[in-house]
Amino acid sequence: MTEPTSEVSAWSSLVIRAVAPLRDAAGRSSVTLDAFARKDVSALIAACDKLEELQVSADGNSQHDALNIIGAIKGYAEMLDEDADALHPAIANTLAGIVSATSASPSSKRTQSVSATGKVSATVTNLSEPGVILAVDDMPENRDLVSRLLGKFGHTVITAESGEEALELLETMGVDVVLLDLMMPGIGGAEVLKHMKEDERLRATPVVMISGRQDMDQIVACIQAGADDYLLKPFNPVLLQARISAGIERKRWHDREEQYRQQLERSERFIRATFGRYLSDDIVSEILESPEGLELGGDLREVTIMMSDIRGFTTLSEHLPPQKVVQLLNRYLGKMTEIILDFRGTIDEFLGDAVLAVFGAPRKGDDDAERAVRCAIAMQEAMKNINEQNLADGLPELTMAIAINTGTVVAGNIGSERRAKYGFVGHEMNVTSRIEDIAKPNQILISASTLDKLPASYEVGDSQSISAKGIKENVVVYTIKGHGGD
Amino acid sequence: MTETTANKILLVEDNQINRDMLVRRLTRAGHAVICAGDGEEALQKMRAEQPALVLLDMNLPIKDGWTTCKEARADTSISHQAIIALTAHAMENDRQTALDIGCDDYATKPIDFPDLLAKIAKFISA
Numbered sequence: 001m002t003e004p005t006s007e008v009s010a011w012s013s014l015v016i017r018a019v020a021p022l023r024d025a026a027g028r029s030s031v032t033l034d035a036f037a038r039k040d041v042s043a044l045i046a047a048c049d050k051l052e053e054l055q056v057s058a059d060g061n062s063q064h065d066a067l068n069i070i071g072a073i074k075g076y077a078e079m080l081d082e083d084a085d086a087l088h089p090a091i092a093n094t095l096a097g098i099v100s101a102t103s104a105s106p107s108s109k110r111t112q113s114v115s116a117t118g119k120v121s122a123t124v125t126n127l128s129e130p131g132v133i134l135a136v137d138d139m140p141e142n143r144d145l146v147s148r149l150l151g152k153f154g155h156t157v158i159t160a161e162s163g164e165e166a167l168e169l170l171e172t173m174g175v176d177v178v179l180l181d182l183m184m185p186g187i188g189g190a191e192v193l194k195h196m197k198e199d200e201r202l203r204a205t206p207v208v209m210i211s212g213r214q215d216m217d218q219i220v221a222c223i224q225a226g227a228d229d230y231l232l233k234p235f236n237p238v239l240l241q242a243r244i245s246a247g248i249e250r251k252r253w254h255d256r257e258e259q260y261r262q263q264l265e266r267s268e269r270f271i272r273a274t275f276g277r278y279l280s281d282d283i284v285s286e287i288l289e290s291p292e293g294l295e296l297g298g299d300l301r302e303v304t305i306m307m308s309d310i311r312g313f314t315t316l317s318e319h320l321p322p323q324k325v326v327q328l329l330n331r332y333l334g335k336m337t338e339i340i341l342d343f344r345g346t347i348d349e350f351l352g353d354a355v356l357a358v359f360g361a362p363r364k365g366d367d368d369a370e371r372a373v374r375c376a377i378a379m380q381e382a383m384k385n386i387n388e389q390n391l392a393d394g395l396p397e398l399t400m401a402i403a404i405n406t407g408t409v410v411a412g413n414i415g416s417e418r419r420a421k422y423g424f425v426g427h428e429m430n431v432t433s434r435i436e437d438i439a440k441p442n443q444i445l446i447s448a449s450t451l452d453k454l455p456a457s458y459e460v461g462d463s464q465s466i467s468a469k470g471i472k473e474n475v476v477v478y479t480i481k482g483h484g485g486d
Numbered sequence: 487m488t489e490t491t492a493n494k495i496l497l498v499e500d501n502q503i504n505r506d507m508l509v510r511r512l513t514r515a516g517h518a519v520i521c522a523g524d525g526e527e528a529l530q531k532m533r534a535e536q537p538a539l540v541l542l543d544m545n546l547p548i549k550d551g552w553t554t555c556k557e558a559r560a561d562t563s564i565s566h567q568a569i570i571a572l573t574a575h576a577m578e579n580d581r582q583t584a585l586d587i588g589c590d591d592y593a594t595k596p597i598d599f600p601d602l603l604a605k606i607a608k609f610i611s612a
Contacts, residue, residue, distance in 0.1 A: 040510070043503075043506060043507065043510070046503070046509070047503045050503060064545060064574065065501060067502035067574055067596070068499075068503065068574075068595065069503050069504065070505040070596060071504050071507075071595050071596030071597055072503045072504040072506070072507040072508075073509055074596045074597075075504075075507040075508065075510075075597065075599060076507055076510075078508070078599060079507075079511055079514065102534070103596070105532065216588060425518065473500075
């Protein structure tokens, strides 16, 4: 009156495999659950752990336990599924597979397959949409039977009379479920299965094995090798249909998940392309990895702000043809971008020939001010090379002024849901702009607050005090003469 | 005669994982549930707690469900309590035997929960 050990073991394998996607989803930090659901999911996974333990020790008692535990897993999955709408989709999407795996008792399969077929037809419920089925069997009468039965339910049935033919058809046809006879001359069912699991494109296609009762051990091996389900010959038409439906369902879930994954990949590419232009690579990765990374909002941060511009560029551009202006600008901005990102600065904006960059956001460093100053020195040095190239191309010489200031600003994704950018606002931004106004060509002017953060090795010139509209207190600024340490 | 507690269900199941799950689902469906892990404990609780309904697993340690059911039916202090047998397999024999020894109904494991709730509703309301 107990189940043959191998059948319970095969069923357990099916259930353990069906729980794997849930385990996966629940382990992801981005997947959130309310306390009740979290508890039920944990209980389900703990039950599955126990089932795995029992798989290893297979005495008679553990079989009884295994059946009970499968029942418990079914119960938890159904309960979670009742509230599927309130669950994270990554969790909800795994439940149908678990319910299906835990509901397919091999013992009920056996009782049903020997009972009158007319009686069980009432159990045909929850049929999936029609799909494309590949039926592989060396016996023509079996192929005909399967074609007829599944055709009646609206499925498209393709048949293959050997493993070789099946693999050929799989190459070219989009198949939802493969119904695979275990015993065939030439390439047998187990080998076809192995080929499919090794092929990335075919790996996700569900496989239902068909065999006689005497081949149960090989069926167990096939399930361990990745087959999704099995049917014993002679099979019951209703069960055949049920297995196929479950397979199609699984395939559809997989396809949807694949679609979702591709969508995520696309949006990740978009984020990289958009943010990558003004944030360094490691910061883009950081934003992508934190789930809240793209939320609008902001925080107060102490940063070092750098503004640079080309002196007299507006006048210059009026005397040049537009193409030359663009050529000049791109050469200059291209080089400056490269240098700023090298020094882990965040480029906030290009305004014509002016560059606004910030050091210390989104990621704070210990040496934000010093990096900004070293970056400015490198930028001024790079101008020599840019001007050599300009000279060679018959373009005018450029001179740049840079202002640096350290202070507290609001940093965050500023804008609307549709258009947002990581940006900065605050009084200190305006102060920097005022310093920039008085900076002379080839000069680097820094505020006293930036100087405070620098090591003593930097040489500065005399201080000068500036007052400007909208700034209450005078700002003391210094010229950077160079880095004594270099 | 002792009054039975209107809604209380005694769940007798030795497998703790399955028991926890069933308690959770039954409670969620609005039932008050107490538990026992074997037949002996089941009889004690039936006497002491007077549940309205007993969900009795047939495959139990110490004293199995069959013996427990027979003894419950022979004890007039608890014989009025409804018993739904839980049998592990869809066996025609088990089903008939359960009814023969005095169970009011039976459900097969793994439990079809909506079906079980419908059977429970015949005896008590949530």
